[in-house]
Amino acid sequence: xxxxxxxxxxxxxxxxxxxxxxxxxxxxxxxxxxxxxxxxxxxxxxxxxxxxxxxxxxxxxxxxxxxxxxxxxxxxxxxxxxxxxxxxxxxxxxxxxxxxxxxxxxxxxxxxxxxxxxxxxxxxxxxxxxxxxxxxxxxxxxxxxxxxxxxxxxxxxxxxxxxxxxxxxxxxxxxxxxxxxxxxxxxxxxxxxxxxxxxxxxxxxxxxxxxxxxxxxxxxxxxxxxxxxxxxxxxxxxxxxxxxxxxxxxxxxxxxxxxxxxxxxxxxxxxxxxxxxxxxxxxxxxxxxxxxxxxxxxxxxxxxxxxxxxxxxxxxxxxxxxxxxxxxxxxxxxxxxxxxxxxxxxxxxxxxxxxxxxxxxxxxxxxxxxxxxxxxxxxxxxxxxxxxxxxxxxxxxxxxxxxxxxxxxxxxxxxxxxxxxxxxxxxxxxxxxxxxxxx
Numbered sequence: 001x002x003x004x005x006x007x008x009x010x011x012x013x014x015x016x017x018x019x020x021x022x023x024x025x026x027x028x029x030x031x032x033x034x035x036x037x038x039x040x041x042x043x044x045x046x047x048x049x050x051x052x053x054x055x056x057x058x059x060x061x062x063x064x065x066x067x068x069x070x071x072x073x074x075x076x077x078x079x080x081x082x083x084x085x086x087x088x089x090x091x092x093x094x095x096x097x098x099x100x101x102x103x104x105x106x107x108x109x110x111x112x113x114x115x116x117x118x119x120x121x122x123x124x125x126x127x128x129x130x131x132x133x134x135x136x137x138x139x140x141x142x143x144x145x146x147x148x149x150x151x152x153x154x155x156x157x158x159x160x161x162x163x164x165x166x167x168x169x170x171x172x173x174x175x176x177x178x179x180x181x182x183x184x185x186x187x188x189x190x191x192x193x194x195x196x197x198x199x200x201x202x203x204x205x206x207x208x209x210x211x212x213x214x215x216x217x218x219x220x221x222x223x224x225x226x227x228x229x230x231x232x233x234x235x236x237x238x239x240x241x242x243x244x245x246x247x248x249x250x251x252x253x254x255x256x257x258x259x260x261x262x263x264x265x266x267x268x269x270x271x272x273x274x275x276x277x278x279x280x281x282x283x284x285x286x287x288x289x290x291x292x293x294x295x296x297x298x299x300x301x302x303x304x305x306x307x308x309x310x311x312x313x314x315x316x317x318x319x320x321x322x323x324x325x326x327x328x329x330x331x332x333x334x335x336x337x338x339x340x341x342x343x344x345x346x347x348x349x350x351x352x353x354x355x356x357x358x359x360x361x362x363x364x365x366x367x368x369x370x371x372x373x374x375x376x377x378x379x380x381x382x383x384x385x386x387x388x389x390x391x392x393x394x395x396x397x398x399x400x401x402x403x404x405x406x407x408x409x410x411x412x413x414x415x416x417x418x419x420x421x422x423x424x425x426x427x428x429x430x431x432x433x434x435x436x437x438x439x
Contacts, residue, residue, distance in 0.1 A: 004077040012083030018162040020064035027073040039066040047328040071110035083120040095270045108138035118147045128200040145177035150207035156326025167194040171203025211267040217252040219288045225255035225433025235433025255432040258295040260323030260332035296337040311345030317380040320387020321356040328355040352376040381406040388413040397424030
């Protein structure tokens, strides 16, 4: 199959590279000359483990290429995937479909034979019907079908998620489009991975419903963690006991400083907005959005307690600023709420993150950056573990405590235990949903 992938952001690039590894001929299209030049040099503009090697492999095999010329890519394609951004629109919380519709119109004007136009971007219910209208208006003589193929990629594990998916969701209107999508995903069909083929609207809804439900699980365990602190329970034990129930499962039951990233914040807001527009309020989702922001602010209160009620004049070492490990993504990361509160309160913040500095320097002005966690902690009054990178899971806590001016730790990912901290010489320790000391 010949595929054109419009957009080389996270979803577009990962999908394009993986499709080429399936054996398809893939052309990735972008409007940014610098990005295309970088890709042609074999440089990946995002951090995703394993993506650079897989990309180079398929470029060398002649199955993967990059271009600024959308028209030429579309004319050669059997299927064109739209994988452009759908950011939250300012003011109303809805997904901004400007880029999706612009891409659809360009595709229509460039196509001169039957194609399937596949929406890979996360879009509100009803968007693919609008895409069909835009394409038909731009090129009335074009023979085409529209399909919905939402992505379910976890940053940091995207290649495995694409190659070994829990499921692939495909929304189509015709048998012809279903056959094209079947041919594209043939390698997964042959290995018996579940392929859910449905109508356009159901495919669109599956994506939002899935992400909202995962956000609910995260937010629920964070609320339980707050209650655990009040009643003396241990949220890690509670999570374990809950997760062993097969109806619940243990995934996304890890207490922390709130969810962030490119999907959950945007998709929960969009789902809430869709519900409002159709007079069917998503009350649980709306509550999740509010509670998630409250959780981040609760983390600031924890840090304030460890600093004796004031950040002014304190030196705080923050380990991790990305929203999760194994990514350089800082979109809606808890750090974007917590670090400015520290700085605004008069603290001197020293940050260390294996991949977060590039974005963090622009998003978190006024802080110092360190490559080494021990250097960041030297002379600090408080150590904050904000992202659970593997690099922070086996620290020499005794060395860190000994180098700090005042050895206090806020473990906002429950990486260590109170006994670990106490044995290492920390004077105070707090985490989430568990007992601390020295507060």
